[in-house]
Amino acid sequence: MKVREAGLREGISEVIVTTKSASGTFNAAPIGIITRANDYFVKLYSGSTTLSNVMETSRLTANVTDDAVLFVKAAFKHLDESYFSLFRGFPVLREADSWIVFQAMLAKKSSEYSVLHLMPNAVQINREELKAINRGLNAVIEAAILATRYPVVKDEGYQEQIITLMKRYADVVEKCGGPREKEAMEFLAEKFLK
Amino acid sequence: MKVREAGLREGISEVIVTTKSASGTFNAAPIGIITRANDYFVKLYSGSTTLSNVMETSRLTANVTDDAVLFVKAAFKHLDESYFSLFRGFPVLREADSWIVFQAMLAKKSSEYSVLHLMPNAVQINREELKAINRGLNAVIEAAILATRYPVVKDEGYQEQIITLMKRYADVVEKCGGPREKEAMEFLAEKFLK
Numbered sequence A, B: 001m002k003v004r005e006a007g008l009r010e011g012i013s014e015v016i017v018t019t020k021s022a023s024g025t026f027n028a029a030p031i032g033i034i035t036r037a038n039d040y041f042v043k044l045y046s047g048s049t050t051l052s053n054v055m056e057t058s059r060l061t062a063n064v065t066d067d068a069v070l071f072v073k074a075a076f077k078h079l080d081e082s083y084f085s086l087f088r089g090f091p092v093l094r095e096a097d098s099w100i101v102f103q104a105m106l107a108k109k110s111s112e113y114s115v116l117h118l119m120p121n122a123v124q125i126n127r128e129e130l131k132a133i134n135r136g137l138n139a140v141i142e143a144a145i146l147a148t149r150y151p152v153v154k155d156e157g158y159q160e161q162i163i164t165l166m167k168r169y170a171d172v173v174e175k176c177g178g179p180r181e182k183e184a185m186e187f188l189a190e191k192f193l194k
Helices: A049-057 A068-076 A135-152 A156-176 A179-192 B049-057 B068-076 B135-152 B156-176 B179-192
Strands: A011-020 A026-036 A039-045 A059-064 A084-087 A090-093 A098-109 A113-125 B011-020 B026-036 B039-045 B059-064 B084-087 B090-093 B098-109 B113-125
Touching (some): A011 A049, A011 A068, A011 B135, A011 B156, A039 A049, A039 A098, A049 A059, A068 A179, A135 B011, A156 A179, B026 B049, B026 B090, B039 B049, B039 B098, B049 B059, B049 B113, B090 B098
Antiparallel strands (some): A011 A026, A011 A059, A059 A098, A084 A090, A098 A113, B026 B039, B059 B098
8 A cells, every 4th residue: 555655654744634524514623643673653632523433434634734823723613515525435634635545543542632643544546746845834733732722722921922923933924925825814813822 | 747736835935955066066055935826936145055056157056854863864964876866967865755856046135145046857656645734843853944044143142042942842853743853853953952
């Protein structure tokens, strides 16, 4: 299986994970896939839709993309059906550069999170495009991670720190980003900085 | 010219710029190429080898790569001849995913920096590989930018702040990076954190 060719490398790959519940509802969320040698893992937090879907249907798709807008929408908005297409009945993202459908097996469980061992079932590469490193894209990803923490953080001082950091990332996006990075940051700013 | 296909998109693309002096010496440095619509620009600081080479030979190559090690080596080490190959006598990086040779024309000059307008002369795409977003790669780039500032910063408090931030980026690399990101961060740590 061409998992590496589809974009997953040693370390943690930030992708959009799509899943399906037993009743057939789709979900999408930005998540890191861990690659160690040729083993794939994912750590999913208790209470997340992704984890409950995976426990119900034992599968997930890792969708590789560098589209900043897709990342923030998957994090903070319900993606409607138009974003998905189906591979043997399982949801993948229509606009992904590539995707890998994994079989997921529970490897470790604690009260806070579960670790799943992933075995590739199917791989598809839709497009291979070169894109130079853009600090604006990185800044959107970091800002989105902070934004997901914001609602769960209780400490006001820490919340303020998050906002300060997010503003700094917004400046990097303004300076270095392209139109997709700017649109994504605008979306985060509307929700958290206004 | 397939400049977009070679990886340069709207915004600032972080690439390794290779240049040649009038006497034929090569140089490489990580630099941002600015794309606005279909216009390309670069801002080069006074006193830099890149600027003096460009003023002498009116050309530069933008080498697109996501190799963290190549970025930090270009920033802090003299790349020897083995790293370069030649396109019509002009240096390009052998390991670049793609490169664009630009003709450079002075557009603006101040005491601190010069802005050059870039016109593509030749484009080559060596490989197109998908790679999911890796926060470790981003962290290396940000740490390398901080590291280049460190020696020019006089304020001790600011220097301490740089070291604190660099350590935070080192943690992200440790958690998320692959082998190239870890090797690159180790190189920076040897120089700045030990």
